[in-house]
Amino acid sequence: xxxxxxxxxxxxxxxxxxxxxxxxxxxxxxxxxxxxxxxxxxxxxxxxxxxxxxxxxxxxxxxxxxxxxxxxxxxxxxxxxxxxxxxxxxxxxxxxxxxxxxxxxxxxxxxxxxxxxxxxxxxxxxxxxxxxxxxxxxxxxxxxxxxxxxxxxxxxxxxxxxxxxxxxxxxxxxxxxxxxxxxxxxxxxxxxxxxxxxxxxxxxxxxxxxxxxxxxxxxxxxxxxxxxxxxxxxxxxxxxxxxxxxxxxxxxxxxxxxxxxxxxxxxxxxxxxxxxxxxxxxxxxxxxxxxxxxxxxxxxxxxxxxxxxxxxxxxxxxxxxxxxxxxxxxxxxxxxxxxxxxxxxxxxxxxxxxxxxxxxxxxxxxxxxxxxxxxxxxxxxxxxxxxxxxxxxxxxxxxxxxxxxxxxxxxxxxxxxxxxxxxxxxxxxxxxxxxxxxxxxxxxxxxxxxxxxxxxxxxxxxxxxxxxxxxxxxxxxxxxxxxx
Ligand code: NAP
Ligand code: MG
Numbered sequence: 001x002x003x004x005x006x007x008x009x010x011x012x013x014x015x016x017x018x019x020x021x022x023x024x025x026x027x028x029x030x031x032x033x034x035x036x037x038x039x040x041x042x043x044x045x046x047x048x049x050x051x052x053x054x055x056x057x058x059x060x061x062x063x064x065x066x067x068x069x070x071x072x073x074x075x076x077x078x079x080x081x082x083x084x085x086x087x088x089x090x091x092x093x094x095x096x097x098x099x100x101x102x103x104x105x106x107x108x109x110x111x112x113x114x115x116x117x118x119x120x121x122x123x124x125x126x127x128x129x130x131x132x133x134x135x136x137x138x139x140x141x142x143x144x145x146x147x148x149x150x151x152x153x154x155x156x157x158x159x160x161x162x163x164x165x166x167x168x169x170x171x172x173x174x175x176x177x178x179x180x181x182x183x184x185x186x187x188x189x190x191x192x193x194x195x196x197x198x199x200x201x202x203x204x205x206x207x208x209x210x211x212x213x214x215x216x217x218x219x220x221x222x223x224x225x226x227x228x229x230x231x232x233x234x235x236x237x238x239x240x241x242x243x244x245x246x247x248x249x250x251x252x253x254x255x256x257x258x259x260x261x262x263x264x265x266x267x268x269x270x271x272x273x274x275x276x277x278x279x280x281x282x283x284x285x286x287x288x289x290x291x292x293x294x295x296x297x298x299x300x301x302x303x304x305x306x307x308x309x310x311x312x313x314x315x316x317x318x319x320x321x322x323x324x325x326x327x328x329x330x331x332x333x334x335x336x337x338x339x340x341x342x343x344x345x346x347x348x349x350x351x352x353x354x355x356x357x358x359x360x361x362x363x364x365x366x367x368x369x370x371x372x373x374x375x376x377x378x379x380x381x382x383x384x385x386x387x388x389x390x391x392x393x394x395x396x397x398x399x400x401x402x403x404x405x406x407x408x409x410x411x412x413x414x415x416x417x418x419x420x421x422x423x424x425x426x427x428x429x430x431x432x433x434x435x436x437x438x439x440x441x442x443x444x445x446x447x448x449x450x451x452x453x454x455x456x457x458x459x460x461x462x463x464x465x466x467x468x469x470x471x472x473x474x475x476x477x478x479x480x481x482x483x484x
Contacts, residue, residue: 069123
C-alpha cells in the first residue's frame with residue numbers, strides 16, 4: 001500500500017470526522033489481479049450511518065449555501081491542487097483496487113483534478129437572467145439556488161472521475177453532499193474526500209458513507225431530507241432508484257449502461273477505425289459504459305477490417321494492470337467475471353462464432369482476453385444486452401441506412417461512432433444516431449470535462465452531467481418579480 005493510502009482512514013467521513021460504521025462491521029476488498037491480496041478493510045455501513053451523514057449535511061446546508069460561488073470555488077481549487085500532487089498515488093491505488101491498467105488510471109486521476117479546477121471557476125458565472133415585466137417596466141429576474149442536500153451514488157468503474165464529476169458541481173452550486181461510493185472501489189474515492197478535507201471544507205458539507213447499495217444507497221434514496229439523487233450504474237438498479245425517489249418528489253439524474261455501436265463505412269481509414277475499435281472495446285477490459293459493444297463494417301471493407309483487427313488484438317498487451325504497458329487488465333471482481341463469462345457462453349449458444357479470446361487467461365486473476373464474436377444474430381443476447389467486459393461483436397452491413405437502423409435497434413442510447421471520410425455520411429450519422437454522445441472518427445469512449453455528458457433512451461434520465469450542463473441538475477431556478 002502506498003504511504004498515503006496507509007494514512008488514509010478507511011472509514012466514513014461524517015460531519016468532518018472519520019468514523020467507523022455505527023455497528024463496527026467491515027468488509028475486505030481484494031486485488032482483482034491477485035485476489036489473495038487484501039487491499040484494505042472498509043466500513044460495511046447501514047441505514048443508521050446514512051442517517052447520521054444526512055443529518056450532518058442538513059445542518060451544514062445554510063452556511064455553505066450562504067457563501068458566494070467564488071468562495072466555494074476556492075475550496076475546490078485547493079482540492080484540485082491536492083489531487084494533482086497525488087495523481088500517481090491515486091492511480092496506483094485505483095489499479096490495485098479495481099484492476100484498471102495504470103496508464104488509464106493515471107489519466108483518470110489527472111482528470112479528477114481537472115474537473116475540480118473547472119468547477120472551481122463556475123462560481124464566477126452568471127446565476128440568473130434579468131427581464132422587464134410585460135405590463136410595467138419593473139424587473140423580473142431568475143436566480144439559481146442550491147437544491148439542498150444531494151445524494152450521490154457511484155459505480156466502481158470510474159472511481160475517480162465519476163465521484164468527482166458529481167461532487168464538484170454539487171458543492172460549487174451550494175449544495176451539501178452525502179456520497180456512497182461503490183463497495184468494489186472505495187479507496188480511490190477516499191483519496192478524493194481526503195483532498196477536499198485538506199482543502200478545509202467546512203464540517204458536514206461533504207459526507208461519505210461506504211456500504212452496500214441496498215442498505216446505504218436505499219436509505220439515501222428514501223430519506224425525505226435528501227432532495228436530489230444523482231446515480232450512475234446499471235439500468236435495473238437505476239430504474240428502481242428513480243421509482244423510489246420520484247415517489248418522494250425528488251429530483252433524479254441517472255447515467256446508465258450502453259450498447260454502443262461503431263460503424264465503419266466503406267471509405268473509412270481502416271487503420272484509425274481498427275485502433276479505435278480496439279481501444280473502445282478492450283481498454284479497461286471493456287468496463288466502461290461507453291465501451292464499443294457492436295462493430296458494424298461495410299461489406300466491401302469487412303474482411304480487411306477483420307484481419308487488421310485480429311492482428312491488433314494479437315499485438316495488444318494483456319495482463320498485469322500495474323505494468324504501464326498493459327492495455328487490458330482483469331475484471332473487477334469474481335461476480336463480474338462470472339457475469340462476463342456467462343455472457344460469452346450465451347453468445348456461443350446463440351450461434352455466435354468466437355474469432356478471438358473467449359477463455360479465462362490466468363488461473364488467479366479475473367482475466368479475460370479481448371474477445372470477438374461474429375455471426376451473432378441481431379436478436380441474440382449479445383446483440384441486445386450489455387456484457388460488461390472485453391467482448392465485442394462484428395456485423396456486416398450493405399447500406400448506411402441499414403447500419404444506422406440496426407445500430408439504433410436497442411433500448412440503450414449512450415455513445416456511438418462512425419468512421420468515414422465522407423462528410424455526408426458523417427452528417428447523416430449525426431442527424432440519425434440515437435445516442436447522447438456521438439463520435440466522428442474517434443472511439444465510442446472518452447469524455448472531456450467541460451462539455452455535457454449523458455445518454456438518451458434507457459441510458460440516461462434527467463439533465464446531463466459535466467461542463468456547464470451540470471448547473472441544470474444541481475440548482476433550482478426561481479423567478480423573482482421585483483416592483484419598487
Ligand atoms: P450497479 O450495480 O447498478 O451499482 C451502482 C451503484 O448503485 C453502486 O454504488 C451500488 O452499490 C449502488 N446500488 C446497488 N443497489 C442499490 C439500491 N437498491 N439503491 C441504491 N443504490 C444501489 O452498477 P455497477 O455494477 O457499479 O457499474 C456498472 C454499470 O454502470 C454498467 O451498467 C455501466 O454501463 C454503468 N455505468 C454507466 C455510466 C454512465 O455514465 N452512463 C458510467 C459508468 C458506468 P454497491 O456498492 O452495493 O454495488
Ligand atoms: Mg453491480
